[in-house]
Structures are given as structure tokens and as C-alpha cells.
Amino acid sequence: MHFNLSEERQMLKDTIDRFLSDHYGKIKNHHENSKLIEGFNPKIWNESSSIGMISGLISPKYKGLGGTGEDIMIIFELIGKYLCVEPFLSTGVMSSTALSSCNINVEQLMDDIISGKKIISFAHSEVESRYDDSYVNVKATQRDDFWYINGTKSFVLNGDQASVLLVSARINGDTLDENGIGIFKINSKDYEIRPYNTIDGYRASEITFNNVTASLMCKDEIAYNCILETNYAAALAVSSEAIGIMQKCFDLTVDYLKTRTQFGKTIGSFQALQHRMVDLMIEIEQAKSSVMLAAGTYESEKNIKYRNVSAAKNLIGRVGKLVAEECIQLHGGIGMTWEYNLQNYAKRLIMIDHLMGDSDHHIEKFKKFSKY
Amino acid sequence: MDFNFTREENEFREEVINWLKENLPHNISEKVRSYKRLSKEDYEIFMKKLSQKGWLAINWPVEYGGTGWSTIQKHIFEEEIVKANAPRIVPFGLNMLGPVLIEYGSKKQKEFYLPRILSCEDWWAQGYSEPGSGSDLASLKTIAIDKGDHYLVNGQKTWTTLGHFANKIFCLVKTNSKCKPQEGISFLLIDIKSSGVEVKPIITLDGEHEVNEVWFTDVKVPKENLLGEENKGWTYAKYLLTHERTGIAGVPYSKSAIEHLKKISSTIYNNGIPLIKDPIFSSQIAELEIDINAMEIFNLRTVSAASEGKAPAMESSLLKIKGSIIRQKTCDLLRKAIGPMALPYISEQFDEGWNEEPIGPEYVGKIAKQYFINRKISIYGGSNEIQKNIVAKSAFKL
Numbered sequence: 001m002h003f004n005l006s007e008e009r010q011m012l013k014d015t016i017d018r019f020l021s022d023h024y025g026k027i028k029n030h031h032e033n034s035k036l037i038e039g040f041n042p043k044i045w046n047e048s049s050s051i052g053m054i055s056g057l058i059s060p061k062y063k064g065l066g067g068t069g070e071d072i073m074i075i076f077e078l079i080g081k082y083l084c085v086e087p088f089l090s091t092g093v094m095s096s097t098a099l100s101s102c103n104i105n106v107e108q109l110m111d112d113i114i115s116g117k118k119i120i121s122f123a124h125s126e127v128e129s130r131y132d133d134s135y136v137n138v139k140a141t142q143r144d145d146f147w148y149i150n151g152t153k154s155f156v157l158n159g160d161q162a163s164v165l166l167v168s169a170r171i172n173g174d175t176l177d178e179n180g181i182g183i184f185k186i187n188s189k190d191y192e193i194r195p196y197n198t199i200d201g202y203r204a205s206e207i208t209f210n211n212v213t214a215s216l217m218c219k220d221e222i223a224y225n226c227i228l229e230t231n232y233a234a235a236l237a238v239s240s241e242a243i244g245i246m247q248k249c250f251d252l253t254v255d256y257l258k259t260r261t262q263f264g265k266t267i268g269s270f271q272a273l274q275h276r277m278v279d280l281m282i283e284i285e286q287a288k289s290s291v292m293l294a295a296g297t298y299e300s301e302k303n304i305k306y307r308n309v310s311a312a313k314n315l316i317g318r319v320g321k322l323v324a325e326e327c328i329q330l331h332g333g334i335g336m337t338w339e340y341n342l343q344n345y346a347k348r349l350i351m352i353d354h355l356m357g358d359s360d361h362h363i364e365k366f367k368k369f370s371k372y
Numbered sequence: 373m374d375f376n377f378t379r380e381e382n383e384f385r386e387e388v389i390n391w392l393k394e395n396l397p398h399n400i401s402e403k404v405r406s407y408k409r410l411s412k413e414d415y416e417i418f419m420k421k422l423s424q425k426g427w428l429a430i431n432w433p434v435e436y437g438g439t440g441w442s443t444i445q446k447h448i449f450e451e452e453i454v455k456a457n458a459p460r461i462v463p464f465g466l467n468m469l470g471p472v473l474i475e476y477g478s479k480k481q482k483e484f485y486l487p488r489i490l491s492c493e494d495w496w497a498q499g500y501s502e503p504g505s506g507s508d509l510a511s512l513k514t515i516a517i518d519k520g521d522h523y524l525v526n527g528q529k530t531w532t533t534l535g536h537f538a539n540k541i542f543c544l545v546k547t548n549s550k551c552k553p554q555e556g557i558s559f560l561l562i563d564i565k566s567s568g569v570e571v572k573p574i575i576t577l578d579g580e581h582e583v584n585e586v587w588f589t590d591v592k593v594p595k596e597n598l599l600g601e602e603n604k605g606w607t608y609a610k611y612l613l614t615h616e617r618t619g620i621a622g623v624p625y626s627k628s629a630i631e632h633l634k635k636i637s638s639t640i641y642n643n644g645i646p647l648i649k650d651p652i653f654s655s656q657i658a659e660l661e662i663d664i665n666a667m668e669i670f671n672l673r674t675v676s677a678a679s680e681g682k683a684p685a686m687e688s689s690l691l692k693i694k695g696s697i698i699r700q701k702t703c704d705l706l707r708k709a710i711g712p713m714a715l716p717y718i719s720e721q722f723d724e725g726w727n728e729e730p731i732g733p734e735y736v737g738k739i740a741k742q743y744f745i746n747r748k749i750s751i752y753g754g755s756n757e758i759q760k761n762i763v764a765k766s767a768f769k770l
Contacts, residue, residue, distance in 0.1 A: 001381065001444050002374050003673040070373050254768055272763035281767065283696045288670035290662065296375035311662040363655050366662060372648050
């Protein structure tokens with residue numbers, strides 16, 4: 001048992017840190033990202049491919065250079081640090097995980113992901129599905145040799161830029177059945193799409209399918225497993241991202257406490273505020289430890305893997321809220337403004353609890369996988 | 373990063389388990405398990421066995437009789453002795469005084485005292501707190517006046533844990549009152565059997581006698597019992613705090629408590645369903661378990677970093693704060709779990725040889741007591757508020 005990064009991983013981390021610092025270091029305020037037409041900067045996305053940031057998320061089985069829990073943790077912690085909005089979550093983690101869980105040949109699509117050529121989105125959520133992994137109401141019907149998809153998917157990350165969609169759709173059974181789901185690939189753009197910005201600076205879409213032709217990738221047990229694997233990979237990714245964000249919020253707040261003066265002294269000299277900062281520090285270390293445990297046991301058998309990711313996601317939800325709220329409060333009025341960058345970090349941190357299952361969802365999962 | 377134990381580490385764990393099976397007397401582990409009052413001999417029998425095996429001083433360098441274990445080995449060892457219901461290893465000589473002696477003691481002091489700690493010939497007590505000096509320790513009043521070949525000590529120490537079993541006490545005393553408080557403190561090694569030393573019990577809120585007051589009236593302490601230099605005692609006292617302490621978070625205790633909590637929660641029913649299935653209560657258990665699992669990693673990565681030479685002063689404080697809150701939370705949930713059965717209080721139940729029928733399941737009798745006494749964890753060893761001051765000072769440089 002040890003907690004150090006290997007030499008290669010440390011190098012990967014340093015390279016990505018420098019890369020993101022070059023591109024994002026100059027941004028004074030991340031709300032500028034919402035003006036990007038694509039919802040992200042295509043130049044950064046393409047360059048990230050050449051430094052191995054995308055392939056770092058993908059297993060050597062598909063010619064990637066990483067793809068372990070530890071790789072996801074390292075890369076996403078940095079994504080959080082710089083509040084990077086490129087499609088690493090939608091394409092790099094979710095779609096690559098979904099593809100690799102379909103048990104079919106997906107080499108070409110994986111190549112296109114690694115090279116940064118294609119944005120691929122995983123469309124599973126629906127307006128009423130909340131965090132249910134098995135909730136699928138969009139229908140798939142087979143006529144002759146073709147599959148047709150009907151219904152609406154909600155909150156498809158980077159859906160507007162995707163050239164391929166991976167869509168969960170119900171072949172048979174009831175809306176919440178784990179069985180009877182299929183994962184389909186859609187190459188065309190024959191659907192209605194309504195893109196929008198999210199409150200935390202990302203881009204997502206509502207997508208409605210009317211008899212859109214699709215090809216079946218996998219179904220039933222494999223498909224449900226594919227959804228679980230994808231959501232858990234994403235849960236680990238955003239939990240790791242939250243660590244980078246929390247550290248940034250904390251650092252901004254320490255700096256502010258050192259410079260802001262009231263009553264003739266820096267407000268950081270007040271014990272009441274110091275103690276609250278120490279509480280944050282403790283909880284951030286706890287959250288970090290929990291994510292490390294989830295990342296470090298990600299290659300274990302499923303019960304342990306899901307249990308530890310759920311634990312991390314639960315703790316991230318609890319601690320993230322504390323950190324976001326406290327950092328705004330400790331800043332006072334300035335923390336409430338659009339112009340001060342803290343708001344972007346705080347928003348993303350809170351919204352991460354709305355992605356891939358919130359802390360209540362994951363406490364139930366934790367209990368389930370711990371056999372309570 | 374690797375969260376698997378190596379083959380060697382697993383073998384080490386087996387070795388510890390097997391050794392405990394053969395060497396920890398059953399009557400002693402049974403007393404610990406059922407929360408019976410332990411005698412001085414109970415502690416000593418176990419510590420002497422460890423000493424014979426060479427496993428007593430896990431935090432000392434090998435040349436002084438330490439084990440030379442890795443951080444992970446220490447962690448495994450500490451976990452297994454808690455699981456086996458062994459009495460705790462009394463820390464005052466081994467983990468507090470020992471490292472200070474090794475760092476600052478004279479050759480003669482080391483040669484005299486260290487083997488006596490290892491052989492359990494000496495039982496040390498800690499003489500830090502005073503009635504007027506708790507968090508503000510440097511304001512202490514116990515005075516040592518230079519009388520040529522000896523010091524004359526007058527004053528009072530308090531909260532002296534297991535002082536009634538001790539034959540020696542290390543004390544912070546004032547040797548100069550005309551300077552900054554921290555600069556006039558010395559570190560004295562005092563024989564409790566000396567004339568003028570009196571140990572009086574303090575009974576705590578759980579009705580038990582573990583801590584004491586120690587009074588000093590014209591006690592003569594030979595000059596050779598001064599540790600290090602005169603007026604440098606504060607440095608030595610602080611060294612205790614920064615010295616590697618793998619156990620500060622109390623993770624093995626929390627882990628064993630939550631296992632116990634989960635076990636009993638499947639046997640206690642609330643509205644016809646076991647507590648472990650009760651949506652609200654089970655979520656409280658689950659959140660605590662998540663916190664404990666995170667704490668375990670936090671603790672391990674801190675002590676691992678320390679063993680690579682990164683000073684863990686600030687992290688020790690963080691671990692102490694969170695570790696104490698978590699341990700207290702385990703006691704809190706245990707108390708809630710047993711409902712009204714927390715109320716019966718039969719003090720004799722905790723005497724050796726008590727053979728009457730307990731009220732309710734045997735394990736409930738201790739739970740409220742444990743809850744109340746463990747409120748101490750966030751107070752002793754520098755209260756959590758003091759720990760926060762320490763962190764704020766070093767981390768934020770505000």
C-alpha cells in the first residue's frame with residue numbers, strides 16, 4: 001500500500017497542468033466560456049489530444065495510455081482546478097466507457113475519440129429520470145432490419161457538437177426495468193435538438209427523436225451494465241473534478257482573508273473565521289481521501305468499485321456544498337458578484353451534486369453495495 | 373498509488389493475529405471486550421509480553437529497541453490489537469517521553485530510562501496540565517527552585533491519566549518567572565515515590581477513576597533529573613506534538629465501533645424493521661462509515677508522508693480534530709441505537725467477577741458510559757479549538 005504517483009503519472013500530471021495553465025491561466029473569469037459557440041474551445045480540445053490528455057482516459061486495450069481510476073482522478077482534478085469545459089466528461093469518459101462496455105468492436109470510434117476528431121455524447125437522462133440508472137422511456141422499435149428511436153433525451157452533454165450519439169432506449173418492458181434496454185448508435189443528425197448553456201458554464205441539449213434510424217450496440221444485461229459503468233465512471237470523474245475545485249475555492253478564500261481589512265486588521269486575523277477555514281481544510285482532505293480510495297480501488301470487483309465511488313460521490317456532495325457556501329460567506333459581498341471568479345467555481349461545485357446522482361442517491365447505493 | 377496490501381504486509385498481519393491469539397490472555401481480552409475495569413497488572417502483563425517479543429516500542433528507532441516497522445506495519449499492528457480486545461498500550465512512557473528522551477536526553481538518561489520503559493519497570497505519567505493552565509499551558513505555575521544539587525518543586529498537576537498506577541512522572545515546571553512564559557519552562561523527571569508527592573483521584577462523569585490530581589509539596593528532585601537544558605522545556609513539550617503519532621486519529625477504534633454498530637443495528641427493531649434497514653438511521657450509519665473510510669486513507673497518507681520525512685505537524689492537528697469528532701459520532705449512534713436500554717446503570721457490572729444477569733443484552737450497559745466519557749477526546753491533548761489555532765497559524769500565516 002502506498003499513496004504516491006508513479007513517475008509516469010506524475011509526468012502526465014505535470015504536462016497537463018502546464019497545458020491547462022497556458023490556456024486557462026489567463027482567463028480572469030470563466031463566465032467567458034458561455035460565449036463560446038461550440039460550448040468549449042475546439043483548439044484546446046484538439047491540442048489536448050496531442051499531449052495525451054484524452055488518451056490518458058482510455059485503456060491501452062483501445063490504444064489509450066491510461067483509463068484507470070487513478071488516471072481519471074489525476075486528469076479530472078486538474079480539469080476542476082482550471083474549470084476546463086472541453087468535452088472530457090461527455091466524450092473522454094462517458095462515451096469511451098459506454099463503448100468499451102458494449103462488448104462489440106468499437107476500435108474506429110475509440111480512435112476517433114483519442115485523436116480528438118469526434119465528439120460523442122452519451123444520451124441516457126430523460127426529463128423525469130432524475131438519477132435512476134434504469135429509467136428509460138425513449139422507445140426503440142425494429143422494423144425489417146432497421147431500428148427506429150422515438151422520444152426525448154434530456155441533458156445530453158455536448159450533444160450539439162456530437163457527430164455520434166450513444167442513446168439508451170427501451171426495447172421492451174416497463175420504464176424502470178433493468179432488462180429490456182438497448183444502447184444504440186446514431187450517426188445522422190436527423191433529430192430535433194435544443195442546445196442550452198448550463199448554470200455552471202457547460203453546454204447540454206434536449207434531443208427529440210422521431211423515427212430516427214439507429215444501430216443496436218448491445219441490449220439487456222450488457223446494456224444495463226453499460227449504463228452503470230458509464231455513470232460510475234462519470235461519478236468518479238466529477239468527484240475528482242470537485243477536489244480540484246474545492247482546493248481552488250479554498251485558496252481564493254485564504255488569499256481574500258489575508259488581504260481584506262476591516263476594523264483595522266485583516267479579516268483573517270479573526271479566530272471565528274480561522275476556525276471555519278480549518279474545518280474546510282479538514283473536510284477537503286477527507287473528500288480527497290475518499291476520492292483516492294475510489295480511484296485506487298476502481299479496478300476491483302464491481303461491488304467494491306461501486307461502493308467506493310458511491311462513498312466518494314456522497315462525501316463530495318456533502319463537502320462540496322459546505323465549501324461552496326462557506327467560501328461565498330467568508331468572501332462576503334464580493335463572493336456574490338458575477339465579476340469575481342469564485343462564483344464559477346462555487347456553481348460548478350454545487351452542480352456536481354446534481355450530476356450522476358446526488359449525495360442522497362449515493363448513500364442509498366453505498367448501503368446497497370455494502371449489504372446494509 | 374496502490375491500495376492493496378503486499379504479500380509481506382498480509383503475512384505480517386497474520387503473524388500479529390497469531391501472536392495475539394497465543395499471547396493475549398483470554399481473561400484480559402474478555403475484560404476489555406466487556407468493558408470491565410482493568411488492573412495495573414492487566415496492562416502490564418500484555419505490555420511485558422509485547423516487550424519480550426520486541427513489539428512494544430513501535431515508534432522508537434531500532435537501536436533503542438524499536439521495531440523498525442513501516443507505517444503500514446504500524447497501522448496493521450494497531451488495528452489488530454484493537455480487534456483482539458487487547459488493553460491499550462499505555463502511551464506516556466513509550467510514545468510521549470521515549471521519543472523526547474531519545475532526541476534530547478543525555479546518554480546517561482537514555483541508558484537508564486529507556487530500558488526501564490521497555491521492561492515496564494517504570495510506569496510514567498504525564499505532568500502537563502494544571503488547574504489554572506489547560507489550553508494556555510505555558511501559564512503553568514508549578515515551580516522548581518534551584519537548590520544547588522536539586523530542585524525544590526511546589527505546585528499541582530491535574531488530569532493525570534492512570535497516575536495512580538505510575539511510579540514516575542515527567543513534568544513541565546517553571547524555572548524562570550522573569551521572562552516570556554515559554555522561555556522559563558523546564559522538563560523534569562520526577563519519582564512519584566519522592567516525599568511530598570501526593571496522587572488524588574478525580575472521578576469522571578462516567579463514575580470511573582482514571583485521572584488524578586498530583587500535588588507537589590517541597591519535593592526534592594535531583595539536578596540529574598532535568599531533561600535537556602534548563603528553560604528549554606517548552607521546545608521538548610512541543611516536540612511531543614510534532615512527533616509522528618500514527619494513532620492520533622483513533623481509526624482502529626472507530627472502525628471497530630462501526631462494525632459493532634452495524635452488527636447490533638441488524639438485531640434492534642424499530643417499527644418492525646431492523647435499524648440497519650431504517651432509511652434515516654441507516655443513512656446516518658452509512659455517512660459515518662464513509663467518513664471513517666476516508667479518515668483511514670487520510671491518516672495513512674499523512675503518516676506515510678511523515679515516514680518519508682515530511683513534517684506532519686499541521687496534519688496531526690487535522691487528524692486529531694476529525695478523528696475525535698468521528699469517534700464521538702460512533703458513540704453517539706451507538707447510544708441512539710439502543711434506545712431506552714441506554715439508561716440502566718449498574719456500576720458493579722464493570723467489576724471483575726460480576727456474575728449477575730445484565731439488564732438487556734450484555735453490550736448495552738457500557739454504551740451510555742462510553743458516550744459520556746468519550747466527550748473527552750475533543751478536549752484532551754490540546755482541545756480541538758487549540759488544534760484549529762495551531763493549524764491556522766501554520767497554514768494560513770495570517
